[in-house]
Amino acid sequence: xxxxxxxxxxxxxxxxxxxxxxxxxxxxxxxxxxxxxxxxxxxxxxxxxxxxxxxxxxxxxxxxxxxxxxxxxxxxxxxxxxxxxxxxxxxxxxxxxxxxxxxxxxxxxxxxxxxxxxxxxxxxxxxxxxxxxxxxxxxxxxxxxxxxxxxxxxxxxxxxxxxxxxxxxxxxxxxxxx
Amino acid sequence: xxxxxxxxxxxxxxxxxxxxxxxxxxxxxxxxxxxxxxxxxxxxxxxxxxxxxxxxxxxxxxxxxxxxxxxxxxxxxxxxxxxxxxxxxxxxxxxxxxxxxxxxxxxxxxxxxxxxxxxxxxxxxxxxxxxxxxxxxxxxxxxxxxxxxxxxxxxxxxxxxxxxxxxxxxxxxxxxxxxxxxx
Numbered sequence: 392x393x394x395x396x397x398x399x400x401x402x403x404x405x406x407x408x409x410x411x412x413x414x415x416x417x418x419x420x421x422x423x424x425x426x427x428x429x430x431x432x433x434x435x436x437x438x439x440x441x442x443x444x445x446x447x448x449x450x451x452x453x454x455x456x457x458x459x460x461x462x463x464x465x466x467x468x469x470x471x472x473x474x475x476x477x478x479x480x481x482x483x484x485x486x487x488x489x490x491x492x493x494x495x496x497x498x499x500x501x502x503x504x505x506x507x508x509x510x511x512x513x514x515x516x517x518x519x520x521x522x523x524x525x526x527x528x529x530x531x532x533x534x535x536x537x538x539x540x541x542x543x544x545x546x547x548x549x550x551x552x553x554x555x556x557x558x559x560x561x562x563x564x565x566x567x568x569x
Numbered sequence: 570x571x572x573x574x575x576x577x578x579x580x581x582x583x584x585x586x587x588x589x590x591x592x593x594x595x596x597x598x599x600x601x602x603x604x605x606x607x608x609x610x611x612x613x614x615x616x617x618x619x620x621x622x623x624x625x626x627x628x629x630x631x632x633x634x635x636x637x638x639x640x641x642x643x644x645x646x647x648x649x650x651x652x653x654x655x656x657x658x659x660x661x662x663x664x665x666x667x668x669x670x671x672x673x674x675x676x677x678x679x680x681x682x683x684x685x686x687x688x689x690x691x692x693x694x695x696x697x698x699x700x701x702x703x704x705x706x707x708x709x710x711x712x713x714x715x716x717x718x719x720x721x722x723x724x725x726x727x728x729x730x731x732x733x734x735x736x737x738x739x740x741x742x743x744x745x746x747x748x749x750x751x752x
Contacts, residue, residue, distance in 0.1 A: 404606070407606045409603040412602040412603075416599060420589070421589055421590075424590040429585075438591065442594060442597065509584050512585075513585060516582075516585075562578050563577075563578060566578065
């Protein structure tokens, strides 16, 4: 069962198999948490949202139909919850905690350069418009294609591709800037 | 193409850190998931663990209910005497003629009845009522009842046969009645 596809696990959970949910949760917990954390300003809010997303998954199990990849369905729920959060909190942009960046370790020149590149990357990710950052995170963290990003965020594929392209270009430029 | 990852950017993204949700949060979510599937309906197979007692309690309740219903049905069984159905016509006739009947007739009546755990009561009108009160409830099969109706018809006691037939129809409305029992 642990090797079963996500969709099969979700169907098993719908039929009452709590173990299937545990497998599904184990697969997605880290990626979904990071996706939320990097989209939301505070860790406390991110944890709260993360829990709400999974509660929505649990509540929606009875109506779950494997019409798309489970990942797309999961991140669609996540997107909706984050939009609600941004609306209520009026947070147009998010920032990454500086603690997320590994501590500096004085050493060779290349280590210093790598750290600077990482800082620029973090700053660039933080400064991306929310839609572009979300598109990048869905692509990078959840492994969604442009079509799946469009489905998860309720936009069209061309818009998703465009957001992703802009995000990648800005991040690349930031890293190369040094 | 937009779907292709840039390995350098992916690496930088990974280097940002590998944050994980707190274990307590994991447990909260997993507990909620388990509770959600335990709630809707009880399992049809015997569960293990802490829910095993449900089945013992359910079985005990069913047994108590069955015993109570059976006892109640037996108590509800009508007294044949109140319907004019005599279980011992000869003995009653004797009593009508001789109110202070001999002990032998009383014992004869008791002997005709289904096994009674009580000792033979003294004869006489009050003894008769006591005897009725102590009479063990009995359920007469439709076949036995029909036999009695037919016997009454043969003896020319049609009034009693009609009463018994009416009672028979009330008790067993779907049971077939032979013509010989009707007239």
